[in-house]
Amino acid sequence: MLEIRNLHVSVEGKPILRGIDLDLRAGEVHAIMGPNGSGKSTLAHVLAGRDGYVVTDGEVRYRGQDLLALAPEERAHEGVFLAFQYPVEIPGVANVYLLKAALNALRKHRGEAELDAMDFLALVRDKLGLMEMDEALLYRAVNQGFSGGEKKRNEILQMAVLEPRLAILDETDSGLDIDALKVVANGVNALRNPERAIVLVTHYQRLLDHIVPDRVHVLAQGRIARSGGPELARELEARGYGWIEAQAGEGGREAAPEAGEAGR
Amino acid sequence: MSAAREHYRAQFAQREAELPGATLPWLRRQRAEALERFAERGLPTLRDEDWKYTNVAAIEKRPFETRPAAANGLAAREVARFALDRCQRVVFVNGRFVPELSRLDALAGATIGSLAAALAREPGRVEAVLAAEPAAAHGFAALNAAFWSDGLWIDLAPGTVVEAPLHALYLTLPDGGASPATFPLNVVSAAGGAGVTLLEHYVGPDDAIYLTDAVTRIVAGEGATVRHMRLQQEGRRAFHIAEVGAAQATGSRFDSLALAFGAMLSRAGIATRFDGEGCSTELLGLYVGDGRRHFDHHTLIDHAHPRGVSREFYKGVLDGAARAVFNGRVVVRPDAQRTDALQANHNLLLSDEAEVDTKPQLEIYADDVKCSHGATVGQIDPVQRFYLRARGIDDAQAQALLVRAFAAEIVERVRFAPLRARLQGLLPGQIADEMGVSPCAEPVTN
Ligand SMILES: Nc1ncnc2c1ncn2[C@@H]1O[C@H](COP(=O)(O)OP(=O)(O)OP(=O)(O)O)[C@@H](O)[C@H]1O
Ligand SMILES: [Mg+2]
Numbered sequence: 001m002l003e004i005r006n007l008h009v010s011v012e013g014k015p016i017l018r019g020i021d022l023d024l025r026a027g028e029v030h031a032i033m034g035p036n037g038s039g040k041s042t043l044a045h046v047l048a049g050r051d052g053y054v055v056t057d058g059e060v061r062y063r064g065q066d067l068l069a070l071a072p073e074e075r076a077h078e079g080v081f082l083a084f085q086y087p088v089e090i091p092g093v094a095n096v097y098l099l100k101a102a103l104n105a106l107r108k109h110r111g112e113a114e115l116d117a118m119d120f121l122a123l124v125r126d127k128l129g130l131m132e133m134d135e136a137l138l139y140r141a142v143n144q145g146f147s148g149g150e151k152k153r154n155e156i157l158q159m160a161v162l163e164p165r166l167a168i169l170d171e172t173d174s175g176l177d178i179d180a181l182k183v184v185a186n187g188v189n190a191l192r193n194p195e196r197a198i199v200l201v202t203h204y205q206r207l208l209d210h211i212v213p214d215r216v217h218v219l220a221q222g223r224i225a226r227s228g229g230p231e232l233a234r235e236l237e238a239r240g241y242g243w244i245e246a247q248a249g250e251g252g253r254e255a256a257p258e259a260g261e262a263g264r
Numbered sequence: 265m266s267a268a269r270e271h272y273r274a275q276f277a278q279r280e281a282e283l284p285g286a287t288l289p290w291l292r293r294q295r296a297e298a299l300e301r302f303a304e305r306g307l308p309t310l311r312d313e314d315w316k317y318t319n320v321a322a323i324e325k326r327p328f329e330t331r332p333a334a335a336n337g338l339a340a341r342e343v344a345r346f347a348l349d350r351c352q353r354v355v356f357v358n359g360r361f362v363p364e365l366s367r368l369d370a371l372a373g374a375t376i377g378s379l380a381a382a383l384a385r386e387p388g389r390v391e392a393v394l395a396a397e398p399a400a401a402h403g404f405a406a407l408n409a410a411f412w413s414d415g416l417w418i419d420l421a422p423g424t425v426v427e428a429p430l431h432a433l434y435l436t437l438p439d440g441g442a443s444p445a446t447f448p449l450n451v452v453s454a455a456g457g458a459g460v461t462l463l464e465h466y467v468g469p470d471d472a473i474y475l476t477d478a479v480t481r482i483v484a485g486e487g488a489t490v491r492h493m494r495l496q497q498e499g500r501r502a503f504h505i506a507e508v509g510a511a512q513a514t515g516s517r518f519d520s521l522a523l524a525f526g527a528m529l530s531r532a533g534i535a536t537r538f539d540g541e542g543c544s545t546e547l548l549g550l551y552v553g554d555g556r557r558h559f560d561h562h563t564l565i566d567h568a569h570p571r572g573v574s575r576e577f578y579k580g581v582l583d584g585a586a587r588a589v590f591n592g593r594v595v596v597r598p599d600a601q602r603t604d605a606l607q608a609n610h611n612l613l614l615s616d617e618a619e620v621d622t623k624p625q626l627e628i629y630a631d632d633v634k635c636s637h638g639a640t641v642g643q644i645d646p647v648q649r650f651y652l653r654a655r656g657i658d659d660a661q662a663q664a665l666l667v668r669a670f671a672a673e674i675v676e677r678v679r680f681a682p683l684r685a686r687l688q689g690l691l692p693g694q695i696a697d698e699m700g701v702s703p704c705a706e707p708v709t710n
Binding site for chain 1: 658666
């Protein structure tokens with residue numbers, strides 16, 4: 001589904017990603033962990049097509065096409081979804097309007113008819129139920145005045161409505177209380193199927209207790225410093241990142257060392 | 265400069281005898297004095313503090329024809345195009361009242377229609393209202409006072425409340441040849457406790473150069489409510505200069521909504537004065553344009569008496585090389601204790617060449633007052649734009665949506681629903697019609 005090869009990215013002339021390689025197959029869930037400032041959000045934004053992130057080397061293929069050649073909206077139409085680490089407030093635009101416009105843009109791209117008001121509302125109510133969200137949030141401005149947790153739920157609500165092929169969740173678990181974490185995890189698990197792939201950027205093992213990943217990668221200093229199975233996350237929880245960062249420092253330009261099972 | 269003076273002097277000499285009320289000595293005198301005033305001062309120049317950013321040299325240079333062209337067959341079609349539902353309508357074509365295209369309900373205590381007709385019917389009453397006319401503030405107002413041939417006349421007896429909003433449509437339809445000028449003079453006199461909502465709506469063709477030089481005088485009696493709206497949708501090459509002046513008696517309310525979308529160059533001066541205690545006013549404005557359009561809004565709120573409340577909120581969206589001027593003057597006189605005045609002007613620039621000069625001007629001479637003001641000039645937030653695009657909304661729609669979101673704070677406050685609906689279509693760009701789902705969120709109140 002997604003192949004990232006030797007991806008180098010600079011922001012304002014400063015190299016942030018320095019040779020990322022990652023393969024993600026349909027049906028898989030990968031977790032990306034790593035210290036603050038290691039480039040996780042940068043990777044997520046580059047995949048979604050944000051301006052200002054300059055790809056200086058490498059390539060990204062998504063379902064056989066050159067992902068980096070597509071505009072952000074085209075990526076969305078092709079099924080790429082980014083749940084933002086910091087969901088954006090848009091005063092004056094109703095949440096429900098955004099949901100509907102986003103869904104209809106997607107359907108139009110697929111050659112499907114627009115949903116009528118009744119079907120749309122039925123769909124959204126269903127997903128609101130899944131996310132245990134109050135319908136009143138639909139009629140408020142996008143994320144404006146939402147609590148931190150409500151914003152994160154709102155991202156997953158959008159994801160549930162849009163049913164992306166590739167979902168990248170950037171720290172969706174940060175700032176969630178224990179119950180909300182379960183709700184969000186349920187929302188993600190509900191989407192899990194053999195046709196979809198999910199990237200979870202997280203700092204905490206807790207989320208991975210609910211959504212068990214197929215692979216765990218550690219991003220350090222702009223590279224994947226280590227990859228492994230779910231047990232790698234537990235090891236990180238116990239040992240922190242220091243040892244990996246030290247290795248990454250030594251490892252230089254070599255391929256990322258594997259922990260646990262054999263690499264792919 | 266002197267060319268314009270000569271031109272209008274000559275026009276006046278020719279037309280003086282045919283202007284409405286030519287046999288009424290008080291009016292003849294008023295017109296002659298106005299012409300003198302114009303001859304002394306001419307049109308404003310960049311050296312006038314109030315016109316520093318608005319260059320009217322192009323108006324100065326062109327010899328506008330003050331004799332109204334005859335209404336032609338297009339009028340009915342144009343009226344149908346601009347008509348709004350659920351309201352009474354008064355139509356002026358090339359400055360003249362057209363009863364066949366107007367639609368007025370009779371209401372006891374209310375006289376609504378043409379000023380020229382009122383002058384012929386009840387000259388004493390018109391004199392009583394117009395005699396108090398202040399000296400023209402600038403050359404355009406002086407020209408209007410000299411040349412006006414018709415306009416809206418609303419005269420409400422005490423306690424008369426007109427429920428249906430009144431749509432006054434001013435249509436310029438040049439008949440080829442000279443560039444026409446019209447000089448609408450609108451007069452609203454609401455006695456104690458009376459109430460009315462009116463919309464002045466100015467339209468014209470894109471392919472003609474013409475001038476609209478309008479003046480509106482509003483008197484709100486004790487406890488009266490006058491809601492005044494103006495929608496400037498003149499043609500692309502038109503010039504539009506307007507003055508709206510209100511005088512408010514104790515406890516009255518005057519609301520103003522100034523919407524500007526058209527014309528090459530437009531200027532609206534909107535002023536209100538509190539002549540008694542406990543008056544309130546809300547001045548809203550929205551200007552939206554591209555190309556080389558120029559918008560100028562000069563407002564003045566004169567808190568001359570205690571316990572007055574004023575709210576002023578103007579927004580602008582400029583694309584291309586469009587330019588806007590906003591000057592919001594608020595005066596709080598020494599006696600005007602417990603004044604509560606709030607003003608804001610926010611601008612959204614969609615291109616690098618668009619430009620805004622915004623200036624709040626607070627002059628506070630009382631000490632027990634609550635006053636604040638703010639002005640901003642910004643661009644579309646790239647993060648918001650990216651967020652929308654990341655959800656599959658294309659770039660043009662994302663921009664259109666964010667422009668609507670920006671304008672929503674004004675649009676939502678338009679109580680007159682048919683006008684509010686019309687505004688959506690006047691904002692730039694197209695947004696998907698999500699089947700009745702409004703793009704606008706309910707405003708957050710906090
Ligand atoms: N617009 C920018 N201008 C300058 N530096 C930037 C910009 N965006 C990101 N960076 C820098 O790039 C580095 C990686 O940032 P990024 O947000 O990708 O980290 P992260 O791994 O997501 O961190 P966190 O865990 O704190 O969310 C940081 O050092 C950050 O300061
Ligand atoms: Mg991050």
